[in-house]
Amino acid sequence: xxxxxxxxxxxxxxxxxxxxxxxxxxxxxxxxxxxxxxxxxxxxxxxxxxxxxxxxxxxxxxxxxxxxxxxxxxxxxxxxxxxxxxxxxxxxxxxxxxxxxxxxxxxxxxxxxxxxxxxxxxxxxxxxxxxxxxxxxxxxxxxxxxxxxxxxxxxxxxxxxxxxxxxxxxxxxxxxxxxxxxxxxxxxxxxxxxxxxxxxxxxxxxxxxxxxxxxxxxxxxxxxxxxxxxxxxxxxxxxxxxxxxxxxxxxx
Amino acid sequence: xxxxxxxxxxxxxxxxxxxxxxxxxxxxxxxxxxxxxxxxxxxxxxxxxxxxxxxxxxxxxxxxxxxxxxxxxxxxxxxxxxxxxxxxxxxxxxxxxxxxxxxxxxxxxxxxxxxxxxxxxxxxxxxxxxxxxxxxxxxxxxxxxxxxxxxxxxxxxxxxxxxxxxxxxxxxxxxxxxxxxxxxxxxxxxxxxxxxxxxxxxxxxxxxxxxxxxxxxxxxxxxxxxxxxxxxxxxxxxxxxxxxxxxxxxxxxxxxxxxxxxxxxxxxxxxxxxxxxxxxxxxxxxxxxxxxxxxxxxxxxxxxxxxxxxxxxxxxxxxxxxxxxxxxxxxxxxxxxxxxxxxxxxxxxxxxxxxxxxxxxxxxxxxxxxxxxxxxxxxxxxxxxxxxxxxxxxxxxxxxxxxxxxxxxxx
Numbered sequence: 001x002x003x004x005x006x007x008x009x010x011x012x013x014x015x016x017x018x019x020x021x022x023x024x025x026x027x028x029x030x031x032x033x034x035x036x037x038x039x040x041x042x043x044x045x046x047x048x049x050x051x052x053x054x055x056x057x058x059x060x061x062x063x064x065x066x067x068x069x070x071x072x073x074x075x076x077x078x079x080x081x082x083x084x085x086x087x088x089x090x091x092x093x094x095x096x097x098x099x100x101x102x103x104x105x106x107x108x109x110x111x112x113x114x115x116x117x118x119x120x121x122x123x124x125x126x127x128x129x130x131x132x133x134x135x136x137x138x139x140x141x142x143x144x145x146x147x148x149x150x151x152x153x154x155x156x157x158x159x160x161x162x163x164x165x166x167x168x169x170x171x172x173x174x175x176x177x178x179x180x181x182x183x184x185x186x187x188x189x190x191x192x193x194x195x196x197x198x199x200x201x202x203x204x205x206x207x208x209x210x211x212x213x214x215x216x217x218x219x220x221x222x223x224x225x226x227x228x229x230x231x232x233x234x235x236x237x238x239x240x241x242x243x244x245x246x247x248x249x250x251x252x
Numbered sequence: 253x254x255x256x257x258x259x260x261x262x263x264x265x266x267x268x269x270x271x272x273x274x275x276x277x278x279x280x281x282x283x284x285x286x287x288x289x290x291x292x293x294x295x296x297x298x299x300x301x302x303x304x305x306x307x308x309x310x311x312x313x314x315x316x317x318x319x320x321x322x323x324x325x326x327x328x329x330x331x332x333x334x335x336x337x338x339x340x341x342x343x344x345x346x347x348x349x350x351x352x353x354x355x356x357x358x359x360x361x362x363x364x365x366x367x368x369x370x371x372x373x374x375x376x377x378x379x380x381x382x383x384x385x386x387x388x389x390x391x392x393x394x395x396x397x398x399x400x401x402x403x404x405x406x407x408x409x410x411x412x413x414x415x416x417x418x419x420x421x422x423x424x425x426x427x428x429x430x431x432x433x434x435x436x437x438x439x440x441x442x443x444x445x446x447x448x449x450x451x452x453x454x455x456x457x458x459x460x461x462x463x464x465x466x467x468x469x470x471x472x473x474x475x476x477x478x479x480x481x482x483x484x485x486x487x488x489x490x491x492x493x494x495x496x497x498x499x500x501x502x503x504x505x506x507x508x509x510x511x512x513x514x515x516x517x518x519x520x521x522x523x524x525x526x527x528x529x530x531x532x533x534x535x536x537x538x539x540x541x542x543x544x545x546x547x548x549x550x551x552x553x554x555x556x557x558x559x560x561x562x563x564x565x566x567x568x569x570x571x572x573x574x575x576x577x578x579x580x581x582x583x584x585x586x587x588x589x590x591x592x593x594x595x596x597x598x599x600x601x602x603x604x605x606x607x608x609x610x611x612x613x614x615x616x617x618x619x620x621x622x623x624x625x626x627x628x629x630x631x632x633x634x635x636x637x638x639x640x641x642x643x644x645x646x647x648x649x650x651x652x653x654x655x656x657x658x659x660x661x662x663x
Contacts, residue, residue, distance in 0.1 A: 100564070
């Protein structure tokens with residue numbers, strides 16, 4: 001039986017007075033890739049960011065309803081947000097390595113968790129970079145600035161940085177949207193490998209990408225969850241007309 | 253439509269006056285600012301040049317010139333700066349020492365020295381007394397020397413002054429004038445270090461708070477309030493330090509001298525805080541927001557993000573801020589004049605009075621005789637201030653930005 005890692009119940013989200021998410025109920029299974037698709041402004045990124053409470057950074061956001069991670073309500077007032085984010089990592093649309101060396105970028109997470117053992121750090125960094133399929137490209141220049149890497153390498157470095165913290169869930173917000181096809185395919189391969197150990201939720205604009213890499217797909221439209229099912233089912237025989245229209249490119 | 257299109261001709265290069273003029277004006281303004289800086293340095297240094305002009309050749313020249321001056325040739329007068337043309341007798345009288353006052357002075361200095369050996373604290377007071385005695389003897393000189401003028405050339409004075417530049421005594425007005433710059437230099441450094449130790453952490457942490465932690469409304473109050481501090485004239489800060497802070501700090505720490513480098517340093521820190529704060533805040537705000545989000549998403553707490561991501565990323569800006577602060581303190585005259593006690597002393601104790609380079613110029617420039625050795629030395633101090641600031645900036649530019657940034661941000 002597949003465990004449900006994330007579950008939301010009747011979730012509403014407002015930016016000020018504007019409703020951005022309208023009654024979203026979804027449950028995301030463990031160690032699978034779940035893709036969120038939909039036209040721009042439909043709330044899929046907003047939804048993703050509320051799964052590790054990154055929306056807390058925006059003052060005007062107000063959330064109603066419940067979000068459970070491992071059956072714990074993460075919007076409970078006793079929740080430690082810092083530790084939640086260690087458990088639910090995130091990769092952003094724009095690669096955002098720190099202006100530090102490659103090594104320091106990956107070692108940042110373990111270091112802030114109090115791990116200052118040099119040999120251990122080295123091990124973690126190597127393992128994370130290997131897992132992110134970038135080790136061979138950077139192993140000779142670990143102490144060079146991460147800013148000197150190409151866009152695709154930077155994005156994989158960011159994934160390695162997230163892996164170094166050893167999260168259980170990885171949220172990806174259009175991780176390949178700014179990359180060329182070769183880098184994109186590398187990232188896709190990577191996601192495919194990562195799902196053995198991690199639960200992955202990915203937002204993407206690229207419908208083929210969602211079809212290639214995901215096990216489940218959720219279609220958002222104007223803040224509502226229109227349809228959520230196995231990817232195969234959504235792409236071959238969607239229940240709703242809107243979903244079919246969107247996937248076949250008739251609108252959106 | 254067709255007619256309009258035909259008028260556009262791309263084969264012939266068109267000369268655009270507005271572009272050309274705008275470019276020229278902007279360019280000339282940019283170069284003008286550099287020219288001004290160079291000119292300021294040039295003229296200040298030129299006034300101090302006669303001190304170095306003491307060789308025999310120069311001596312010979314001045315003699316020649318003074319003989320020419322007798323024939324009243326205005327062109328020759330302009331050529332030399334060490335010897336003031338219009339009233340040479342009066343000038344030279346400064347160096348004159350009559351036998352009576354000389355013995356007086358030697359007695360005074362010998363008593364002063366023995367007193368200095370005896371103990372540190374009372375010696376200061378005696379020094380004050382001696383200085384006034386010097387002044388009175390000088391006035392006597394003035395009176396007596398008018399009748400019997402013994403000639404001592406200014407170049408000799410300059411020669412003597414140059415020898416005393418690297419000594420521990422700053423006694424420009426005395427029978428045996430000594431122009432030791434070391435106490436002034438040390439005083440300036442002391443003040444700068446104390447004020448930076450006080451101002452830099454305060455300003456940087458305040459900037460960190462407003463840019464990372466503070467809620468938006470609080471930020472809108474704090475930022476203008478601190479920046480308002482920059483608008484307070486240094487005279488007012490100096491007055492505050494002199495009248496209130498000095499007494500308060502003395503009560504608090506119980507040191508002996510009321511006006512000292514500690515009080516002065518803190519007062520100057522008050523002047524430097526808004527500068528450091530504003531630039532640091534801007535530098536922190538310029539750090540991409542994605543860094544902040546990325547760090548938080550990795551499970552870092554807010555203060556970890558602030559110290560390990562925001563501060564390193566803003567390092568160049570923060571260095572620029574601290575440098576500007578140092579520059580401000582280095583050249584600050586009014587606060588130094590009012591709050592530091594203005595005694596040129598060599599000790600490392602922060603609770604001793606000090607005299608800074610800038611305050612020396614500020615205090616003595618109005619009293620000094622034009623063209624005198626003392627006058628030249630004051631201008632030398634001016635050029636020194638200029639050179640130090642220049643070196644400081646050069647170090648920051650090449651060393652800090654090059655090496656340090658590589659260390660923090662990778663090669």
